[in-house]
Amino acid sequence: MSKGEKVGMRDVSERAGVAISTVSHVLNGTAPISEEVRARVLDAARELGYLARRTARASVNAVNKVLLAVPQDALPDSDVNLVSWTILNALTRDCEARGVRLVPFTLSREDPVEAVDMAARAAKADGIIVINDDRSALLDAIGRSGMPAVLINGEDPNMHIDSVTPGNRFAAQKATKLLIDKGHRRIIHLTWRGRKTVDRRLDGFLDAFRDAGLPEEGAIVVMARGFEPQHGDEALAEWMETHPDLDGATALFCAADNLAFGAIRALKRAGKRVPEDISVMGFDGVALGELHQPPLTTVLIPLEQFGPTALDLLEARAKNGQTPRAAHRVELGCEVVLRDSIAVPKG
The missing domain is CATH 1.10.260 (434 Repressor (Amino-terminal Domain))
Structure with missing residues (x-):
């Protein structure tokens, strides 16, 4: 030849x-x-x-330009958005390696839900990546557009578009089980409302009590108004005003590391030592946790894997063309990182 x-x-x-x-x-x-x-x-x-x-x-890319839709409150413009910053940084690196161009688009709740699709078509994008915004109306509109799309760190309850998220429920159950196995029987879960992914963490927390055969009155839920450190500080301080003895709780499991940072401040002001008087665990695995005093035990989410996984889903969807393909939901496994903020309960 x-x-x-x-x-x-x-x-x-x-x-x-x-x-x-x-x-x-x-x-x-x-x-x-x-x-x-x-x-x-x-x-x-x-x-x-x-x-x-x-x-x-x-292996030729079917996706060369992606509209990246990010809510205003998820933009990494301060030290409280470390989760978003880590996800975006990893996604940007992977796009550069694959030769994929990202076109940023800031999501506002005042915008019509069709704004993302219109922006993607105006940019001549091959696909859409949405971060953190799992409003059903928005996801339904993106699904109707027919454009390949992936939701990062959120859930689409109507299953119109692909998504990649941590295994929130199982991870929270695993974390709570670890506290139960150490002897804690009354545990506070500090969380906030508004995200389906965060609701799954509450579900997992309660699952662990049921699986251990423990009464659910030992699972104490305290709601903060948001995920920032000051929200955790405010919520726990207010709760401790009526529960100065912590209602007998010996551990605190926070739905985000940020909440844990704020809660520890409130505990210290109240004269509570961590972990001697109360164990504290976070959820996210942001870098600041290791530098905290004491270093924070946390659920480590593989944040840097969100971007590559989302791009793989977009590629598969784009290469599939018009052939029917069920929405794929990828849950990434999480690990508990043991540090000095938890201990066996006294007595």
């Missing part, structure tokens, strides 16, 4: 001594083929350069 001449399946079939249909079945996985024949076909395809060319062709 002369240099530069295009290699096809026929050439592979002749080199391997099999039918063209057999080559097709081996390369596409469409029929059972013996290991000996499969190896012969793959060796021939590799020697002729056909396998490398086919792989390269399959």
